[in-house]
Amino acid sequence: MSTETMPARGFNLSKDDLGADILEIAMGPHHPSTHGVFRMDLKLDGETVVDLKPIFGYLHRNHEKLAEDIPYPGSMPFTDRLDYLCGMTNNWAYALSLEKMLEVEVPERAQYIRIICAELTRLVNHCLLIGFFINDLGALGTPLLYALREREKILDLFETLSGARMMVNYMRFGGVRCDLPDGWLEECKRIVDKFPAFLDEYETLLNENEIVITRSQNVGVLTAEEATNFSITGPMLRASGVNYDLRKVDKYGIYDRFDFKVPLGAHGDCYDRFMIRMLEMRESIKILNQAMKDLPDGDIIGKVPRVFKPAAGTEVYGRIESPKGELGFYLVADGSTNPYRFKVRPPSFINLTALRHMCIGHKVADAVIILGSIDIVLGEVDR
Amino acid sequence: MSFTQEEEIDLSPESTAKAGVILSSLDWIYNWSQSNSVWPLQFGLACCAIEMIGTAGSRHDIARFGAEVFRPSPRQSDLMLVSGTVTKKMAPQVVRIYNQMPEPKYVIAMGACAISGGPFKQGYNVLKGIDRYIPVDVYLPGCPPRPEALLHALMTLQKKIKNQKTLGKNITNPAYKEGRRIYPVPVLSGDDLDPPYNPEVWTPPAKNPNVEDGCE
Ligand code: SF4
Numbered sequence: 001m002s003t004e005t006m007p008a009r010g011f012n013l014s015k016d017d018l019g020a021d022i023l024e025i026a027m028g029p030h031h032p033s034t035h036g037v038f039r040m041d042l043k044l045d046g047e048t049v050v051d052l053k054p055i056f057g058y059l060h061r062n063h064e065k066l067a068e069d070i071p072y073p074g075s076m077p078f079t080d081r082l083d084y085l086c087g088m089t090n091n092w093a094y095a096l097s098l099e100k101m102l103e104v105e106v107p108e109r110a111q112y113i114r115i116i117c118a119e120l121t122r123l124v125n126h127c128l129l130i131g132f133f134i135n136d137l138g139a140l141g142t143p144l145l146y147a148l149r150e151r152e153k154i155l156d157l158f159e160t161l162s163g164a165r166m167m168v169n170y171m172r173f174g175g176v177r178c179d180l181p182d183g184w185l186e187e188c189k190r191i192v193d194k195f196p197a198f199l200d201e202y203e204t205l206l207n208e209n210e211i212v213i214t215r216s217q218n219v220g221v222l223t224a225e226e227a228t229n230f231s232i233t234g235p236m237l238r239a240s241g242v243n244y245d246l247r248k249v250d251k252y253g254i255y256d257r258f259d260f261k262v263p264l265g266a267h268g269d270c271y272d273r274f275m276i277r278m279l280e281m282r283e284s285i286k287i288l289n290q291a292m293k294d295l296p297d298g299d300i301i302g303k304v305p306r307v308f309k310p311a312a313g314t315e316v317y318g319r320i321e322s323p324k325g326e327l328g329f330y331l332v333a334d335g336s337t338n339p340y341r342f343k344v345r346p347p348s349f350i351n352l353t354a355l356r357h358m359c360i361g362h363k364v365a366d367a368v369i370i371l372g373s374i375d376i377v378l379g380e381v382d383r
Numbered sequence: 384m385s386f387t388q389e390e391e392i393d394l395s396p397e398s399t400a401k402a403g404v405i406l407s408s409l410d411w412i413y414n415w416s417q418s419n420s421v422w423p424l425q426f427g428l429a430c431c432a433i434e435m436i437g438t439a440g441s442r443h444d445i446a447r448f449g450a451e452v453f454r455p456s457p458r459q460s461d462l463m464l465v466s467g468t469v470t471k472k473m474a475p476q477v478v479r480i481y482n483q484m485p486e487p488k489y490v491i492a493m494g495a496c497a498i499s500g501g502p503f504k505q506g507y508n509v510l511k512g513i514d515r516y517i518p519v520d521v522y523l524p525g526c527p528p529r530p531e532a533l534l535h536a537l538m539t540l541q542k543k544i545k546n547q548k549t550l551g552k553n554i555t556n557p558a559y560k561e562g563r564r565i566y567p568v569p570v571l572s573g574d575d576l577d578p579p580y581n582p583e584v585w586t587p588p589a590k591n592p593n594v595e596d597g598c599e
Contacts, residue, residue, distance in 0.1 A: 029476055032425050032455040036432070037473055058473045059429055062506035069505070078502065084430035148440030166430065166527055379429055 022050065029058045033136050033368045036378030040355075040367065047363045052356045059382040067342035072098055072308040073173065075342065080167040082344060083380040085125050088117040088158070089322040091171035096252060097318025097329040098173045101310045107299040110175035111254045115291045116188065117161075117170065118320075119284040123195065124154050125323035126235075126277040126284075127202075129375045133274055134206065136372040137215050143206075150198050153191050160184060173308070175301030185292060192288045199281055207275070216270035220358040220370035223268055230354040234325025234347050236374060239276045240268035246321035253320075257294075258287045273373040309337055324348050324375050346380040410549050413556075417461075417487065418449075418544035421537070424460040425453035426480065429467025431494035434527040443530040448537050457483040462540070464533075465519075468496035468503060469510040471576050475568050481517045482565045486558035489544075491536050492519045495526045502526065507574065515580035517566060 028039035037058035043051035063082065067075040079094045080087040092114055099106060106114075131147030155165045160181055162168040170177050206212050222232070227240040237244055245262045247255040263279035265272030312335030319328035325347025334340035351374050359367045399405075427435060438445050445451050454460040457480045469477055481490070492513055495501030500511040513519065520543060523536040547556040554560045566583065569576040580587070 029473065030426055030457075030480055037428055058470060058476075059468060060470055060472065060508050061429075061468055061503040062508050063503075066503065066506055081430055081502065084433060144436075145441050148437060149442065152437070152440065152442045165529065166433065 027367075028055075033372070035132065035371065035376055038371075038376065038378055038381070040371070042364065042367065044364060047365075049359050049362055049364060049367055052359045052367065054352060054355055056352075056378070056382050059378045061379075061383065063383040064342050064344060068339055071337040072339060075339075076171070077167065077169045080169055081379055082346065082383065083322065083324065083327070083348070083377045084166060085128060085377055086121045086323050087166060087168040088114075088121040088170060089320060089327065091168065092118055092253075093318060093320045093322065093327045094329050095171045095173050096320060097316050097331055098308065098310075100318050101314055101316040101331060101333065102173070102305070102308065104174040104304055105302045106175055106253075107302050108254075108296050109298040110300045110302070112291050112295045113176050113180065113300065114171065115253055115255070115258075116288060116295075117158075117168075117176075119288045119291070120154050120157065120188075122284045122323045123281055124151050125375075126281050127151060127198075129372075130202065130206075130274065130277055133369065133372045134212070136369045137212060139211075143202075146198070146202065150195070157184065157188055157191065160187075172301060172304075174304040175299070179300050185295065188288075189292055192285055192292070195285055196282070199278065203278060207278075212274070213271065215366075216274060216369060216373070218267070219270045219362060219366050220373065221267060221269045222354055222358055226354070226357065227268065230350075230357070232325070232351050232354060234321070234323070234351065234375075235276045235280060236273055236325065236351050236354075238262065239265035239272040241266055246319060246326055250319070250321075258290050260284075260286050270369055270373040307337060309335065311335060319345070322347055324377070324380070325351060344380075344383055346383065348374065348376040349381040349383075352376055352381060410547075413549050414545045414547060418541040420452075421448075421450045421462045421489070421540065421544075422452045422454050422460045423450055423462040423464050424457055424480070424484070425455045426457075426463065427466055428469060428473065428477075429494075429496065431466040431496070431527045434530055435464055435466045435493065435533065438530040438533045443534065445534065445537070448534065448541070450537055457481075458485060460484060461488055463488065463490045463517075464493050465490060465497040465513045466493040468494075468501065469513050470508050471510055471571055471574075472508070474510045474513070474516060474576055475570065477513060478516045478566055478568045482568070486563050487556065488564070489520045489540055490517055491521045491523055491533075491540060493523045493533065493536070494528055495524060498522050498524060510576070512585075515585045516569060517581075518564070518584045 023044045025042050025044060026039060027042060029037040039055040041053040041055060042049055063078055067078060076091060076094060079090040082090050127147045127150050131144035134143040158168055159165050161184060162170040222240050224240045224242050227237050227242060241264055243262060243264055246252065248262055260283045263276050263283065265276050310333035312333060314333045317328055317330045319326050326345065327347055328345035330343040330345065331339050332341035355371060355374065358370050437443065439451060439453065463481055463484065465477065492498050496503065497513050500509045503509040504511055521536045521540050523532060525532055548554055549556040549559055566581055569578060
């Protein structure tokens with residue numbers, strides 16, 4: 001064989017050169033990098049992914065069906081368990097939908113408390129996501145430990161506020177469950193003031209890190225057009241350069257009163273998705289500082305009926321910008337105390353639909369970090 | 384060189400300790416070393432898994448109990464933390480992973496879901512307790528259990544390990560008593576698992592005659 005006809009060396013060998021076959025492997029449901037019980041059926045040509053089939057339903061807990069059999073307020077604790085990293089925002093989305101249905105006014109103070117809790121949740125979610133993402137890149141342990149350290153501080157705040165670390169069950173229709181305890185705000189201020197130091201530390205370690213850059217730049221690219229076609233939302237959409245943030249578009253709650261920016265990516269690759277989260281945390285801190293400064297006194301819960309009985313045939317779709325994207329609840333009432341239909345629009349489920357498109361042509365190891373950069377939580381994907 | 388009567392080795396505990404020899408029962412040393420190096424399987428099912436990761440973090444630091452080596456492969460682990468909801472689709476995989484673990488193996492059912500189905504018990508797709516298919520050593524209630532509770536469960540398990548007997552007549556160490564435990568993997572057929580439970584490890588509770596249609 002002359003040198004010209006020899007196949008190129010190294011990773012350019014394809015299956016035709018070797019006469020090899022396509023290898024099919026199942027990754028998951030028990031796999032440390034699938035973020036829960038998610039399974040990918042991969043078809044590999046050597047190391048390269050030629051096809052990918054996501055398989056889920058391993059955590060299908062019939063959330064929607066259960067909600068149809070219990071009265072409206074009874075579903076609030078279940079929403080905590082949807083996206084179990086962000087209990088507060090899930091609560092808020094559900095409360096918002098029913099408030100829309102019953103046209104309940106939420107008092108000022110409750111609005112501010114909601115925003116503080118939601119932005120703290122965003123901090124928890126994003127810093128954990130980055131910890132897991134770096135973990136997937138191969139830096140086992142240490143970056144995640146830093147993220148967990150920060151998370152614990154915020155969880156302490158949630159615990160003093162609601163009595164639980166993760167499953168907060170804190171928001172109520174028309175307001176929040178209880179007022180801030182004494183000294184909570186000062187403690188919160190202290191933690192939020194210290195948070196940028198952690199971000200600086202992370203940024204110096206990671207932003208220009210050779211490995212992070214080579215592993216994540218130009219990997220899993222999703223253009224703006226593709227992202228909108230897949231109806232991707234949240235940080236993933238903004239990483240592709242589409243300026244769409246429900247906090248700015250819908251201005252639900254009182255988000256129109258705060259001064260913050262929406263970071264946008266340019267390339268839509270994994271690195272952009274990672275950076276967007278870093279920048280969003282900085283913006284969240286801005287919102288938190290403003291909200292804590294202006295927090296008014298007053299009621300924490302508005303005038304709500306004792307029994308929720310929306311008129312038959314009312315339909316409502318309430319949505320918020322959860323840390324993962326657009327989280328929506330679609331409720332249909334039939335005149336009784338239970339919803340007739342209860343549908344969740346989970347952001348990570350819909351973001352996951354782009355996985356196959358992003359993975360094809362990349363290596364198996366890249367598929368892992370692409371999945372990590374989507375930020376899925378299986379409780380929400382499978383419901 | 385030959386020993387005279389005076390030079391015979393003294394086996395009293397004081398002199399052996401001086402010479403660097405420790406006498407102990409084999410059971411004690413076996414259980415001591417085993418209970419302080421329990422390697423859990425890195426295996427998360429649902430929300431409780433996040434608290435499990437939190438326990439591995441620096442604040443709660445599961446390494447103090449020798450259990451920080453989370454192994455991704457069942458073949459290298461001693462402890463299965465069933466952390467979260469086991470659905471009917473997932474139950475066969477859980478049993479299969481359990482079967483792949485070498486002896487001695489232990490199971491902690493973490494959270495209300497793994498014990499009984501928890502908040503989702505009324506649903507159609509949730510297994511009402513993993514103890515229907517595999518033997519559970521420690522039940523850890525909570526939704527989710529706090530990291531401190533997980534540490535307590537681990538300490539309870541260590542206590543259990545320290546009391547097992549490996550030698551002699553009444554062997555209680557499961558690894559030496561029955562050999563490797565392998566249980567039949569259920570299959571998802573129709574809308575339920577077949578068989579509905581493993582009679583070797585679980586029997587349905589007796590029906591209360593005063594209640595007409597008790598919940599399952
Ligand atoms: S017990 Fe609670 S926290 Fe744990 S998996 Fe079940 S619902 Fe989630």
